[in-house]
Ligand SMILES: Nc1ncnc2c1ncn2[C@@H]1O[C@H](COP(=O)(O)O)[C@@H](O)[C@H]1O
């Protein structure tokens with residue numbers, strides 16, 4: 001079990017969640033354990049370095065730790081009360097502000113990569129962690145991965161397109177639901193970019209695969225890392241050039257055209273997927289502003 | 291050695307290059323060899339199915355083959371003259387039209403993935419090719435990769451940002467050169483998106499790392515698959531908020547502000563990297579139209 005070392009402090013103002021930071025002293029014994037993975041996250045950016053209470057001291061550096069310690073034991077090390085490890089990371093991630101969500105995304109993606117990629121995919125040998133956690137090197141000196149630069153040594157980032165498809169009449173948009181969604185919830189369609197295609201081609205292919213709707217123009221709107229385990233969600237607006245819906249039942253249970261002006265997250269009895277800071281929501285907000 | 295089965299026909303009109311297709315009969319004996327990798331590329335899209343000379347026949351399906359056969363032997367199988375395997379794929383790829391470049395990108399990325407990822411990164415066991423070449427399954431039935439959906443089984447696509455940085459005065463842009471570039475050539479700065487960051491953050495980080503220049507607003511322009519081995523190049527315009535250049539010498543040899551209106555690929559004695567269809571060029575063209 002590799003978990004992010006960043007606990008969450010959930011008893012702030014209603015709805016507000018912050019990351020808990022552990023001090024070096026509280027975790028230094030973990031470094032003796034062979035299962036511990038340590039990665040560098042970065043140095044804090046001081047908005048106004050001169051007014052810092054630390055005087056001339058360097059800004060603090062932050063690390064993430066992957067460990068197989070018991071979470072209850074880990075929480076005892078924190079000096080903060082109300083600290084916990086997220087039970088449903090999907091949901092808790094959305095309660096963080098953008099900067100802290102980025103810290104969490106970086107930690108979670110890189111730790112998930114170490115947990116899943118400890119063997120060299122080119123020769124099957126063991127690998128060692130290098131460059132502060134951002135590289136894994138094959139331990140077999142004969143391995144092809146020792147020559148040249150290849151992606152096998154570096155953490156993976158999977159580009160995903162998530163798109164709001166607009167009806168040719170300009171007043172409706174296409175949303176769908178997977179079987180696993182809570183009853184009545186719909187979201188934008190989404191899918192992994194495949195090798196050899198552009199973002200725009202991925203949007204057209206996924207929309208047609210999942211809903212049967214054909215798409216013309218595609219416009220990139222915004223993007224967001226989504227560390228489940230390591231996606232980069234790229235939000236697009238897509239203009240449909242056909243309207244008949246025929247869902248691919250292996251991926252999507254139901255899809256419909258909904259009125260464009262979604263005044264809130266609720267629309268009659270149908271609800272939209274309750275992402276608050278996600279790209280999904282960002283592009284819905286964007287279209288409502290137009 | 292795994293090479294793309296798609297030869298190139300280079301003796302067309304000056305500068306024009308097309309993919310050579312091999313017929314099933316010419317390559318079917320390759321399927322008997324254990325080193326052969328076969329992947330499905332797709333079914334041809336007929337623009338006007340009724341006017342097809344094949345009457346009611348199905349449109350052809352295309353595959354890519356990875357093989358360790360000698361290239362001279364392979365070329366004898368082609369019914370086309372003037373057929374060759376690319377010696378400098380970087381350059382030859384740019385001579386293809388967009389559709390054929392996409393076919394080549396798909397074939398090259400997926401074959402490169404099979405060549406580099408034949409062992410399970412989670413447990414080190416061998417894997418088998420599945421789903422027409424788009425999945426590799428671990429042969430160890432106890433492996434964690436057998437439970438749930440994970441990216442270890444799927445081909446990798448690496449998002450890269452490539453950006454034209456615009457001077458605060460609006461009339462100059464920042465280009466750099468790597469040591470390995472031909473003398474006098476400059477290109478847009480570029481870099482891999484790292485886990486936990488957005489496109490826009492990756493642009494700001496890479497520009498500052500490589501040139502010391504700080505960037506404010508970032509605008510996505512266009513993207514292009516770049517199968518070396520499996521990148522997705524996302525072209526952006528970035529507006530600088532500082533102008534002092536301090537290059538990171540491990541990555542970049544030299545970087546300068548150049549006049550914005552690059553009337554051609556040549557600018558005095560300095561040349562720009564001769565990408566003709568790439569994102570690099572696309573964003574330079576885009577800025578010149580503004
Ligand atoms: N990198 C990847 N990570 C996870 N699943 C992937 C990946 N690439 C393709 N898939 C497949 O894509 C399905 C999800 O469909 P979609 O998100 O619509 O592309 C998953 O169930 C997998 O079968």
Ligand SMILES: Nc1ncnc2c1ncn2[C@@H]1O[C@H](COP(=O)(O)O)[C@@H](O)[C@H]1O
Pocket residue numbers: 149150151154155448480481482496541
């Ligand atoms: N997925 C990847 N594939 C190849 N190189 C990578 C990757 N991720 C990070 N790198 C490193 O990034 C360097 C190139 O720098 P840049 O393109 O500016 O990010 C390479 O020499 C590698 O050390």
Ligand SMILES: [Mg+2]
Pocket residue numbers: 190191192206209210251
């Ligand atoms: Mg899909």
Ligand SMILES: [Mg+2]
Pocket residue numbers: 191192206
């Ligand atoms: Mg898909």
Ligand SMILES: [Mg+2]
Pocket residue numbers: 189190191192210251
């Ligand atoms: Mg999907």
Ligand SMILES: [Mg+2]
Pocket residue numbers: 480481482496499500541
């Ligand atoms: Mg760089």
Ligand SMILES: [Mg+2]
Pocket residue numbers: 481482496
């Ligand atoms: Mg980089």
Ligand SMILES: [Mg+2]
Pocket residue numbers: 479480481482496500541
């Ligand atoms: Mg670079």
Ligand SMILES: [Zn+2]
Pocket residue numbers: 120121122123124125138139140143144145
């Ligand atoms: Zn190896």
Ligand SMILES: [Zn+2]
Pocket residue numbers: 410411412413414415428429430433434435
């Ligand atoms: Zn395995």
